[in-house]
Amino acid sequence: MTDFRGQVDDPDIKATYAVDQSVATPPEGDFTLVRARDLADVVEVLTEAQARGIPVVPQGARSGRAGGAVAVEGGIVLNVMGLAGVSTVDDVEGIAVCGPGTVTADLKQAAAAHGLFYPPDPASVAFCSVGGNVATNAGGLCCVKYGVTADHVRGLQVVLAGGEVIRTGRHTAKGVAGLDLTGLFVGSEGTLGVVTEVVASLLPAPAPALTALATFDSLDAASRAIVALRRDPHRPSMAELLDAFSIKAVQQLGDYGFPSDCAAVLLVQSDRDGHTREDVQRYGDLLSTAGATEIAVADDPAEAEALMAGRRVVSTALEGHGARMVEDVCVPIARLTELVERSQSVCRSLGVEVAFSGHAGDGNLHPSLFFDAGDPASRERAEAAFGEIVDLALGMGGTITGEHGVGSLKAPWLRRELGDAEIQRQQRIKAVFDPAGILNPGRVYPPLAG
Ligand SMILES: Cc1cc2nc3c(=O)[nH]c(=O)nc-3n(C[C@H](O)[C@H](O)[C@H](O)COP(=O)(O)OP(=O)(O)OC[C@H]3O[C@@H](n4cnc5c(N)ncnc54)[C@H](O)[C@@H]3O)c2cc1C
Structure with missing residues (x-):
């Protein structure tokens, strides 16, 4: 194979780029790693790859949970973290222009330096990339009020298979010329093109948030409380759930200020300018009525920050407990209690240990299903629970993935959600941008029957 600019051949380095933060397994055989440094490097790879029919896996910070950035045998992993940096913050238009390898927290910080706010806030904000967020249409902690990444992207530069560089969308506040190709690329998980800007x-910028912490004696009570919270006319800027398992794991890492003797907590915030105190007090009353046993308001910024830091380390804390599959289903919020109860029952019957945490305010939970990595039967039971929870969510009118994407892990379920005719239609759209099918093959779209 051609030597590309930015190609890295060291096997130890390559091994670290073969995987993401999912349980998807890397290939046994070899692959090429290119760490692109600029647009020209991306164009070179996509031109050559199409000419030679070589699969390309676009890659950001490898924090993905769905196996979408995992290397494929004989393919090229095209990592774009080298295309980083915020080149423009325009406080009149209210936009920032940045490279795909910009770490999301850096974009938020660049906006904040101008008194502005880039809302997307995945729990991985400190290390995931803006390009990866765009490719997965990432969600996070603020979606309950501010929506997902798609709601905050005006335009893109994308390199297509074959090397053509295109621009989608606009820089202006409004613009309705032609189809919304930006919307098409956001969430396309590297199957349509490589995002380069x-x-x-x-x-x-919103007001500094105030945080209320509500404790519950059951997960179901906490889920019911979320439903009540959603009816408030002033939407919280965050509504996150942690179960007793997650709380304990977090507190084992350090004292983040979580109580030790409850079944679940909800962390609820308001960042409404001039109304944060009034909002969290009202949320507290509402949650008490819905069954919260205790409410504490963190009005000291240090305490509020400790709670947020605790929320952000849930994943690290749970990882300390052992190997796990992280679910990402999203259901209609009114059916959250049913999802929790039925998932608990599935896990009990299969003997799978489960921890619940996630973006309850959106109906989007991340049950962690633990297994013994050295015991294939244990892994199979966790996989069975994973599948049953996906089926439960679909049966409730939910979706197989709220924010992590389909990747390779959930491709087998896409047909259940969309149906063959819709998948075929979407594959025809993909072929417009990637006629040879070299971009992230096998990801998102399952092979069609017959
Ligand atoms: C601890 C932890 C917490 C997390 N919390 C959240 C959360 O709250 N919300 C949430 O939504 N996700 C969360 N995630 C998942 C993950 O961080 C997101 O999916 C994130 O958007 C992935 O970004 P990345 O840069 O790591 O992309 P990668 O993992 O490298 O890639 C993800 C997908 O995007 C594609 N891709 C990446 N960059 C590009 C590009 N420039 N052009 C085209 N395609 C590209 C890849 O092919 C792959 O399909 C979490 C993950 C971890 C480990």
């Missing part, structure tokens, strides 16, 4: 849209 992002025009993000920014909001005025």
Whole structure:
């Protein structure tokens, strides 16, 4: 194979680029790693790859949970973390322009330096990339009020298979010329093109948030409380759930201020300018009525920050407990209690240990299903629970993935959600941008029957 600019041949380095943060297994055989440094490197790879029919796996910070950035045998892993940096913050248009390898927290910080706010806030904000967020249409902690990444992207630069560089969308506040190709690329998980620049849209900075912590004596009570919270006319800027297992794991890492003797907590925030105190007090009353046993308001910024830090380390804390599969189903919020109860029952019957945490305010939970990595039967039981929870969510009118994407792990379920005719239609759209099918093959779209 051609030597590409930015190609890395050291096997130890390559091994670290073969995987993401999912349980998807890397290939046994070899692959090529290119760490692109600029647009020209990306163009070179995509031109050559199409000419020679070589699969390309676009890759950001490898924090993905769905196996979408895992290397494929004989393919090229095209990592774009080298295309980093915020080149523009325009406080009149309310936009920032940045490279796909910009770490999301850096974009948020660049906006904040101008008194502006880039809302997307995945729990991985400190290490995931803006390009990866665009490719997965990442969600996170703020979606309950601010929506997902798609709601904050105005335009993109994308390199297509074959090397053509295109621009989608706009820099202006409005624009309805032609089809919304930006919307098409956001969430396409590297199957349509490689994002090489992002025009993000920014909001005025909100007020510093106040946090209320509510404790519950059951997970179901906490889920019911979320339903009550959603009816409040002033939407919280965050509504996150942690069960007793997750709380204990977090507190074992350090004292993040979580109580030790409850079945679940909800962390609820308001960042409504001039109304944060009034909002969290009202949320507290509402949660008490819905069954919270205790409410504490963190009005000291240090305490509020400790709770948020605790929320952000849930994943690290649970990882300490052992190998796990992280679910990402999303159901209609009114059916959250049913999802929790039925998932608990599935896990009990299969003998799978489970921890619940996630973005309850969106109906999007991340049950962690633990297994013994050295015991194939244990892994099979966790896989069975994973599948049954996906089926449960679909049966409730939910989706197989709220924010992590389909990747390779959930491709087998896409047909259940969309049906063959819809998958065929989407594959025809993919072929417009990637006629030879070299971009992330086998990801998102399962092979069709017959
Ligand atoms: C601890 C932890 C917490 C997390 N919390 C959240 C959360 O709250 N919300 C959430 O949504 N996700 C969360 N995630 C998942 C993950 O961080 C997101 O999916 C994130 O958007 C992936 O970004 P990345 O840069 O790591 O992309 P990668 O993992 O490298 O890639 C993800 C997908 O995007 C594609 N891709 C990456 N960059 C590009 C590009 N420039 N052009 C085209 N395709 C590209 C890849 O092919 C792959 O399909 C979490 C993960 C971890 C480990």
